[in-house]
Amino acid sequence: SQQGEEDPQALSIQEGENATMNCSYKTSINNLQWYRQNSGRGLVHLILIRSNEREKHSGRLRVTLDTSKKSSSLLITASRAADTASYFCASLFQGAQKLVFGQGTRLTINP
Amino acid sequence: DGGITQSPKYLFRKEGQNVTLSCEQNLNHDAMYWYRQDPGQGLRLIYYSQIVNDFQKGDIAEGYSVSREKKESFPLTVTSAQKNPTAFYLCASSRKTGWGETQYFGPGTRLLVL
Numbered sequence: 001s002q003q004g005e006e007d008p009q010a011l012s013i014q015e016g017e018n019a020t021m022n023c024s025y026k027t028s029i030n031n032l033q034w035y036r037q038n039s040g041r042g043l044v045h046l047i048l049i050r051s052n053e054r055e056k057h058s059g060r061l062r063v064t065l066d067t068s069k070k071s072s073s074l075l076i077t078a079s080r081a082a083d084t085a086s087y088f089c090a091s092l093f094q095g096a097q098k099l100v101f102g103q104g105t106r107l108t109i110n111p
Numbered sequence: 112d113g114g115i116t117q118s119p120k121y122l123f124r125k126e127g128q129n130v131t132l133s134c135e136q137n138l139n140h141d142a143m144y145w146y147r148q149d150p151g152q153g154l155r156l157i158y159y160s161q162i163v164n165d166f167q168k169g170d171i172a173e174g175y176s177v178s179r180e181k182k183e184s185f186p187l188t189v190t191s192a193q194k195n196p197t198a199f200y201l202c203a204s205s206r207k208t209g210w211g212e213t214q215y216f217g218p219g220t221r222l223l224v225l
Contacts, residue, residue, distance in 0.1 A: 033213065042201055042216035088153060099214065103153040
C-alpha cells in the first residue's frame with residue numbers, strides 16, 4: 001500500500017509543550033500535505049511541502065521533509081487546548097492524480 | 112461566503128434502500144472528491160471527478176455511484192449493494208487534480224443504518 005503511516009497513533013501532552021507527529025511513506029512523492037480534523041468535522045489544510053523543499057513554517061507549525069528517509073514531521077510549538085484534533089498527512093505520489101491519506105495522529109492537549 | 116456544503120448532516124438508511132448525499136461548492140473548482148472515513152481511520156477515496164460529466168473510481172467504489180452534471184455539484188449515491196455503509200462521508204474539492212493542489216473539505220455527512 002502507498003498509504004502514509006503516521007506515528008504515534010495518539011499523543012497526549014500538557015498545554016504549552018511541543019507536539020511532534022511523524023509520517024512515513026513508501027514510494028517517491030511530488031508533495032506532502034498536512035491536514036487537521038476536529039472531532040466530527042471536515043478536514044482543514046495546514047501546510048504543503050514539495051519534494052524539493054526540506055522545511056516550511058506557518059505560525060506555530062513547522063513541517064520537515066526528508067525524502068531520503070521517506071518521512072515528514074509536523075511540529076506544533078507552544079500547544080494550546082484548541083490544537084486538540086486529529087492530524088493527517090496526505091501524499092501525492094509521483095504519477096498519481098490523487099492524494100493518499102494516512103490514518104492520522106490523535107492529539108490531545110491537556111490544560 | 113465561499114466553501115463546500117454537504118447535506119444532510121445525518122442520514123439514516125433502511126436495508127435495501129438507496130440514499131443520496133449532497134455536495135455543493137461555490138469555489139469554482141474543477142475537481143471534486145468523495146471520501147469515506149471509518150472510526151479512528153484515515154480517509155479512503157470513493158470517487159473523484161476532474162471535470163463535468165467525467166469521474167473515476169477511487170479505491171473503494173463498489174456499492175457507490177456518482178454523477179457530475181454541473182461543476183458545482185457532485186452527489187454520491189450509496190446503493191443497496193454497499194453492505195456496510197455506516198461511516199462518515201466527506202466531500203472535497205480542489206482547483207484541479209494532482210500537482211500541489213490543496214483540497215477543501217465540507218463538514219461531512221454521517222450515514223447510519225437502521
